[in-house]
Amino acid sequence: MSTERNFLMATAAIALVTGAASAAHAQGSAIDLGGESGTAARNFQRDRNIAVLQRPRPDYDAAGVRMGSFLAYPRLMVGVESNDNIFAQKTKTISDTVWHVQPELSLASDWNRHSLLVYARGDLTRYSKNDSENTDDFGLGARGRIDVSRDTNLTGGASFDRLTEPRTSPNAPANAKEPTSFDLTKAYVGATHEFNRLKLAGNFNVAKYNYEDTATAASGQIDQDYRDRTVSALTGRADYAVSPDTALFVEVTGNRRDYRQDRPVVALTRDSDGVNAYVGANFELGAVARGEVGVGYMKQNYKDAKVKDVDGFGARAKVEWFPTQITTVTLSGSRAIEDSASNKIASYVANRADLSVDHELLRNVILSANVGTGKDEYQGSTRKDKVVNAGLRGTYLINRRVGLTGAYFYEKRDTEGLIADRGAEYEVNKVSASLTLQF
Template sequence: MAIFGASASQAQDVRRGASPRDLPRLGYERRPIRLGPTNVRIDLDLSALYDTNVYATLRNRTDDIVVYAQPKVQIDWQGANAQIHGEVYAQTRRFVDLTRENATSFGAATSTRLALSRAHNLSTELRYDRTIESRGDPEARASALQRPRKIDVLAGELNYGLRGSRIGLDLTGGVQKSNYLDPNEKDRDFAMFRGSARTIWRPAAPLALFVEAYVNRRNFRTAIDISGINRDATTYGLLAGVSREVTGRLTGRIGAGAFRFDPDDSQLDRYSGLAFSGDITWTPRPRTMMTAQFFRGDVATARIGATGRTDTRIAWTLQQEVRHNLLLIGRAGWTRTQYRGIGADRLSTASAGVEVEYLVNRRFSLFTGVDYGRRTSNDPLEEFSRARLQVGVRAGF
């Protein structure tokens, strides 16, 4: 898998706001398999990665080389008033020395968008993922002597949108179920239910103002976890902000507000905090794109001794066409995880990386990338740093 998994989709016309990867380039245009109104794309990434700190530890670091293979099939169908997208993927990794870390993840997803009328639309999404827990996850419990945890995640979402000349409305409902396959981790299994309502007002194009209210409900599989705590909880939130909804140099939305964490267990304290969420894309030139993403809010936790968790995340991505067949992707990010409860650990993770891709022809490309990450904490045992270097080949049909 590439360090930064860039999309392989291809646009049919030059337009500001499109990713430089998606813009047409003579002799390198992606040609999907066409079956009437259906497009089929088949991708395969093969790569080798050198990891300087596989187990994400402060001391006694262990390095290794990992070989990745990642096939993916995408199907798109478009009718007069409907669009359907489906995809299946897999990723297998094999370590040269640390064979206990070998793992395979896979998944499938489908999404539908239906235009009920000019002002009304309905969209759905359903996906299943078999994921592998990262060794650097602050929630991870598995030791280096155990295999990394496998997690089944099933999620679905339904959205209704109303677009008037001045007023808009978005109603969204979703559910996600996470299941850790290791029986020793069953207290981390949970189902999350989410609902949100967003009202949009457009005083003057292209800017719009919005207010969004949301509620998250988390029900854990076990009545109490290994700490003797009932983790079931409800989080309420309210955001207000601004968005720019038309294609142009600057698009996206950003909102800020507050959230309220309301646990079922009387041992846990209720908590209120600052919340914000947003993403902004700036396209100063057709072949240059920069994206910034922001988030702060309540996050599920089953960490021993913790009564709650708040995450703050900031990420920045640059996509640049250096030459007609040479693409560059740069990325930087910062995450702060604040636990509440015994210990009240604070973790800050900073990362940066770059990837270069050379398009050999419309079917094949070569890529190389490097990234570096470092985590600091008030608990020295939680700290680590690591670098990764990756080279590989991509094929697309």
């Protein structure tokens, strides 16, 4: 089936969803400053119900520490995990007990207008038997919003993170002696304005990736400089509210991916320019369901003539269903072009679908389950990876300062294609427990 036919069929499906929405008329962080301000969303509010993990719990949410016109939120998580395949290998798997310590401090404004959040966080990981896997990650950042008027707001933010690529990543070097560390620097600015039924939004963001070289088990060195890059994207979006419960949108994003190294230093010049164009609907079906579905076209053009351009059908969706006030079912999916870390392959098309269920057994007991699947289609190669994952989680909020969490996670990756093209295969099971302290 051609890309054009797929696009037309998907557009028709959006129209059906929109028609249905029109006929129906339509523990997350309490200091999250993302999204719209409350002053510019009269025709775009989707708040008839609140997802279980986003619901305020006044008796159990952190109270914060007053610091003038700001509130400070200190938080510490200490956890232990049993991992039966820490190196994500198909054979000769090695298990270990892993300890996690995650301190965090957020400082949030308490203003009538505008908002600002500054944060610092850490993630210290220690392995009982394999200390080569130990990591010390951290992040610093700030984001804010300026309410210019009742219908206009400006947003912006910046962050710096020292991160570690997990062994289960399809981009992780198979023969690395230790995990790959990298620095990620990000910044963004955005603006939103509402003209009654019409809402216009624009956003520019940039991200810089800087990878550290990694040693091999044979005392060699894996040069990771070829992965260093700067990715910038400019997005424009227009939403039109056909009713208080349904809005149609058009969104176009242009991106540029600039790599640090070009040929002949590396086998491929990975620089590219791309575009993603979506049409879709943002809707709320009474207090029963809400979501956003978008379909369209994606394309990535590569500077190197040796690399084939990639284009085709693009999509993203997230729909929340509320069968009861204490249960949230979330279905999400996407299809996008991602960069590959392979020396011979520049990109792959990532297909994802996830289903999660969150249930508030008691006001202070939250149960969650999720299952997901994915397929990565490597361009210019016979390689295709299939991933399945599933998880269970239970959280017991003892009081507003103490919480306990237990979880199980499973993931499996299979790869097919010519032997020279294939990636790593693995199966991982993790069981964890954690204690969270907050103020």
